[in-house]
Amino acid sequence: MTENYDFQRIEAKWQKIWEDKEAFRVFEDSKKTKFYCLEMYPYPSGRIHMGHVRNYTIGDVISRYKVMKGFNVLHPIGWDAFGMPAENAAIKSGVHPQKWTMENIAHMKHQLKRMGFYYDWGREVNTCLPEYYRWNQWIFLQMYSKGLAYKKKSWVNWCPQCQTVLANEQAAGNRCWRCDSEVKQKDMEQWFLKITDYAEELLSGHDLLKKWPEHVLLMQKNWIGKSKGAHVTFPISGTDQFIEVFTTRVDTIYGATFVAISPEHPLSQKLISDSDKKERFQTWIERSIKKQKLEKDLTEEEKEGIDTGKKATNPFTGAEVPIWIANYVLMEYGTGAVMAVPGHDQRDFDFAKKYSIPIQEVVVPEGKSSSGELEEAFEGYGRLVNSGDFTGMTSKEAMDAMAQYAEDSGFGRGSILYRLRDWGISRQRYWGAPIPIIYCEKCGALGVPEKDLPVILPRDVEFLGVEGSPLEHTPSFVKTSCPQCGGQARRETDTMDTFFDSSWYYFRYCSSQEETRPFQSSAAEYWMPVDLYIGGVEHAILHLIYARFFCKIFRDIGLTTIDEPFPHYLPQGMVTKDGSAMSKSKGNVVDPDKMLEQFGADTLRLFILFSSPPEKEIAWNEKGVEGSHRFLYRIWTFIHENLDFFSRDKNQVLEAPPESESHLHLKTKMHQTIKKVGDDIEKRYHLNTAISSIMELFNSLKKECESLKIHHEDRDLVKNTMEILVQLLSPFAPHFCDEIWEKMGHKNILLHASWPVFDPELAREETVTIVVQINGKLRDKFDAGRGLPKEDLERKALESERIRNIIGDRKIRKVIFVQDKLVNIVI
RNA sequence: GCGGAAGUGGCGGAAUUGGUAGACGCGCAAGCCUCAGGAGUUUGUGGUCCUUGUGGCCUUGGGGGUUCGAGUCCCCCCUUCCGCACCA
Numbered sequence: 001m002t003e004n005y006d007f008q009r010i011e012a013k014w015q016k017i018w019e020d021k022e023a024f025r026v027f028e029d030s031k032k033t034k035f036y037c038l039e040m041y042p043y044p045s046g047r048i049h050m051g052h053v054r055n056y057t058i059g060d061v062i063s064r065y066k067v068m069k070g071f072n073v074l075h076p077i078g079w080d081a082f083g084m085p086a087e088n089a090a091i092k093s094g095v096h097p098q099k100w101t102m103e104n105i106a107h108m109k110h111q112l113k114r115m116g117f118y119y120d121w122g123r124e125v126n127t128c129l130p131e132y133y134r135w136n137q138w139i140f141l142q143m144y145s146k147g148l149a150y151k152k153k154s155w156v157n158w159c160p161q162c163q164t165v166l167a168n169e170q171a172a173g174n175r176c177w178r179c180d181s182e183v184k185q186k187d188m189e190q191w192f193l194k195i196t197d198y199a200e201e202l203l204s205g206h207d208l209l210k211k212w213p214e215h216v217l218l219m220q221k222n223w224i225g226k227s228k229g230a231h232v233t234f235p236i237s238g239t240d241q242f243i244e245v246f247t248t249r250v251d252t253i254y255g256a257t258f259v260a261i262s263p264e265h266p267l268s269q270k271l272i273s274d275s276d277k278k279e280r281f282q283t284w285i286e287r288s289i290k291k292q293k294l295e296k297d298l299t300e301e302e303k304e305g306i307d308t309g310k311k312a313t314n315p316f317t318g319a320e321v322p323i324w325i326a327n328y329v330l331m332e333y334g335t336g337a338v339m340a341v342p343g344h345d346q347r348d349f350d351f352a353k354k355y356s357i358p359i360q361e362v363v364v365p366e367g368k369s370s371s372g373e374l375e376e377a378f379e380g381y382g383r384l385v386n387s388g389d390f391t392g393m394t395s396k397e398a399m400d401a402m403a404q405y406a407e408d409s410g411f412g413r414g415s416i417l418y419r420l421r422d423w424g425i426s427r428q429r430y431w432g433a434p435i436p437i438i439y440c441e442k443c444g445a446l447g448v449p450e451k452d453l454p455v456i457l458p459r460d461v462e463f464l465g466v467e468g469s470p471l472e473h474t475p476s477f478v479k480t481s482c483p484q485c486g487g488q489a490r491r492e493t494d495t496m497d498t499f500f501d502s503s504w505y506y507f508r509y510c511s512s513q514e515e516t517r518p519f520q521s522s523a524a525e526y527w528m529p530v531d532l533y534i535g536g537v538e539h540a541i542l543h544l545i546y547a548r549f550f551c552k553i554f555r556d557i558g559l560t561t562i563d564e565p566f567p568h569y570l571p572q573g574m575v576t577k578d579g580s581a582m583s584k585s586k587g588n589v590v591d592p593d594k595m596l597e598q599f600g601a602d603t604l605r606l607f608i609l610f611s612s613p614p615e616k617e618i619a620w621n622e623k624g625v626e627g628s629h630r631f632l633y634r635i636w637t638f639i640h641e642n643l644d645f646f647s648r649d650k651n652q653v654l655e656a657p658p659e660s661e662s663h664l665h666l667k668t669k670m671h672q673t674i675k676k677v678g679d680d681i682e683k684r685y686h687l688n689t690a691i692s693s694i695m696e697l698f699n700s701l702k703k704e705c706e707s708l709k710i711h712h713e714d715r716d717l718v719k720n721t722m723e724i725l726v727q728l729l730s731p732f733a734p735h736f737c738d739e740i741w742e743k744m745g746h747k748n749i750l751l752h753a754s755w756p757v758f759d760p761e762l763a764r765e766e767t768v769t770i771v772v773q774i775n776g777k778l779r780d781k782f783d784a785g786r787g788l789p790k791e792d793l794e795r796k797a798l799e800s801e802r803i804r805n806i807i808g809d810r811k812i813r814k815v816i817f818v819q820d821k822l823v824n825i826v827i
Numbered sequence: 828g829c830g831g832a833a834g835u836g837g838c839g840g841a842a843u844u845g846g847u848a849g850a851c852g853c854g855c856a857a858g859c860c861u862c863a864g865g866a867g868u869u870u871g872u873g874g875u876c877c878u879u880g881u882g883g884c885c886u887u888g889g890g891g892g893u894u895c896g897a898g899u900c901c902c903c904c905c906u907u908c909c910g911c912a913c914c915a
Contacts, residue, residue, distance in 0.1 A: 215831050219910055222830065227914070247915060260915090292913095299828070299913055328913045338915045346828095347913055419914060541910080610852070611839060615832095617908090621839065623853050631852085637867090679843085689841065692851035699851090771847050776896035778847055780881085802881080816895050822846055826895045 007600030032072035040535030044104040050575040064731035068755040076509040078125030127501040133433035134454030135518035158186035165428040190426040211568035225419025232412035234312035246334035251398035254387040255362035256339040264331035271308040349377040432495030440482035503550040537571035577620040602733035671763035771822040
């Protein structure tokens with residue numbers, strides 16, 4: 001009677017054995033080569049979802065494989081535990097964010113264990129605990145003392161009804177997510193990190209990231225947005241003030257027929273202050289600023305502006321041009337002011353047409369002459385016309401010459417501009433790491449002294465959901481004394497963006513218990529950098545740039561010698577159902593718990609990997625899960641039906657048999673599969689094809705076994721192949737394989753068994769199929785010994801009756817030969 | 828608008844270096860087993876045509892090209908998805 005495949009019992013059994021053996025604990029060991037496999041840690045939202053299952057299963061298979069290959073593998077996990085959902089839950093249902101978060105973590109931890117993941121739980125980090133976030137504060141203070149953290153005014157979304165700051169996603173559609181009132185913009189003091197200091201290095205560091213997908217590097221590159229150009233100052237007529245502009249096309253400056261500044265530009269108020277239309281202008285400016293902040297698609301917005309009536313002088317031509325305030329000029333980019341060249345910029349062209357501003361042509365396409373009246377802006381490069389001494393130069397020559405001339409004349413310089421902006425980390429929220437700053441009336445803003453860290457987030461606060469952060473209304477937190485003069489002082493009540501937490505957690509895993517520094521440098525020297533980082537591509541820009549930025553700061557303050565934390569990044573695709581991402585609102589969520597109950601962890605792991613290669617999206621299909629389950633079941637039944645045979649004592653040697661053809665075939669297949677599975681896991685990360693090749697091996701094995709009773713001599717090979725198969729499958733379905741392995745009489749767990757080695761000689765087919773083509777079309781094929789020379793195979797091909805019939809009496813022009821593959825006869 | 832990725836049977840996907848397209852799995856069909864089956868098992872399964880063969884033709888979004896040979900390389904176009912977006 002065949003024993004049932006009781007996966008619930010088996011999985012619980014092996015999870016306990018692994019835990020009792022502490023099989024997943026790792027320590028630094030200089031004798032072994034380390035491998036640090038990291039997956040993006042989860043936000044403890046309550047339950048794990050299929051995206052987690054996929055992400056962590058990919059990492060788990062690679063980790064287990066590397067362990068079997070003899071590496072010292074660090075595979076940690078933790079919790080991105082601060083953030084808004086916890087606070088929202090508090091506001092809505094009165095549960096304390098800490099309670100909510102810790103309960104979620106407990107449940108999700110249980111779920112992850114239930115999946116059988118190879119995690120060293122001794123290194124678990126939890127960002128909402130003071131043990132962790134005190135180092136956020138410490139790092140912040142290091143940055144503050146180096147001038148890398150600073151405070152400045154910035155616009156935030158503000159709900160006047162709730163009297164609170166809103167995140168962008170809470171202000172969707174320009175309406176407050178809670179009370180639906182109209183969102184306003186408010187200018188508030190906020191903390192920033194000077195990531196722009198590292199813009200160039202974040203860009204040039206891409207050269208070290210050889211194992212990142214090209215498109216991810218490109219996304220980051222666009223985000224950093226480096227532009228080469230020039231800054232030029234235009235004096236404002238009748239004043240001693242200037243407008244500075246940035247341009248990437250200084251070669252077109254002779255065609256600058258006006259200057260346009262952003263409504264938000266500091267000069268915009270001054271320039272209209274003595275205008276008789278001041279009030280109308282004022283209203284227009286306010287409306288434009290608001291639109292710029294809130295409109296999603298600004299390109300759709302019609303270009304409009306107001307003429308300030310003031311003039312500025314084009315320093316190249318000496319001509320006076322009007323100064324406009326225009327809604328298409330953004331304060332965030334460049335200087336917030338542009339030299340407008342209608343002839344060579346379509347936006348300026350549209351604007352000039354609307355307000356009848358002159359359009360001048362100063363660049364013509366190479367080999368063409370001036371076209372008279374322009375129909376639209378010519379934005380390409382060409383040769384300069386109507387440009388004084390620079391006329392006749394190419395655009396490229398002129399850009400250098402003009403930048404040089406501007407610099408020599410003192411009204412400009414060649415320059416480089418980045419789109420990347422400093423990172424605002426202030427959040428007017430409770431559930432985050434407090435920013436360790438104290439404000440004293442006398443001494444100003446001071447960092448909390450290191451000895452006073454951590455600044456503990458107080459537990460007892462009120463969650464009204466209105467009038468700013470709960471911390472502001474907690475006097476016991478706010479009131480403090482000045483660390484310098486001892487006088488009355490007030491704490492910063494803003495907390496940190498949770499991206500701050502996730503920018504360095506991978507360092508913390510190296511020594512998560514360390515109490516005197518964020519991490520032990522020696523431990524980080526051993527484990528870092530992360531050898532493989534796996535996670536959703538939605539973090540390709542922000543998280544991965546911030547983390548790279550932090551690593552470079554750590555290097556610059558002497559905590560590490562690493563330049564890049566993640567030399568290898570593997571983005572993993574989404575799990576979708578019915579054409580869209582699984583989400584509660586769509587109602588298309590498949591709960592991993594349900595799958596675990598129905599099929600078990602091994603089936604779920606196998607299915608999620610088998611469906612698709614890691615980078616691709618997975619469309620969930622319940623039938624496929626059954627297929628993966630069936631595969632395990634078939635192996636289970638097969639082993640149990642022949643249990644006497646498979647559990648036979650290893651030492652019982654059978655006489656070496658003569659090698660039959662099918663015997664040879666199976667042996668070859670076995671060695672090929674070892675090679676393929678290894679390559680698929682560590683070279684291509686195509687775990688789906690690794691699994692399919694194991695399935696193929698099992699199919700071959702079963703076929704061979706139909707003759708098991710007849711061909712006594714194949715038995716050793718069959719048993720050996722089965723053992724290899726279980727080893728190859730074990731990273732994918734670890735509980736199942738350990739159970740079978742034990743049944744086959746082994747005492748060790750598979751994690752401690754080494755990965756099988758293939759013999760290249762045996763992996764090579766002794767007979768190959770030679771394809772015969774005529775004019776590139778398949779016409780015949782035959783088997784032949786490996787390595788036969790062209791002449792033999794060509795003769796054999798021409799002997800074939802089919803081939804002879806097709807050729808008839810036509811003349812053979814030539815014959816193409818590919819060793820061990822094909823003979824192509826061209827007639 | 829700019830940038831990127833992708834398009835292969837009814838479905839998920841395979842084809843790693845230009846060399847047998849459709850591996851593996853799902854689904855479907857038929858047989859076996861069964862009182863029964865939404866279980867198990869065996870076989871078949873891209874389309875099409877006929878003379879049913881170890882057959883012919885067609886087939887990797889569409890159209891051209893390079894090559895003895897193209898899913899793979901080049902050019903043009905279409906569709907879908909993603910990122911950025913008045914970036915000066």
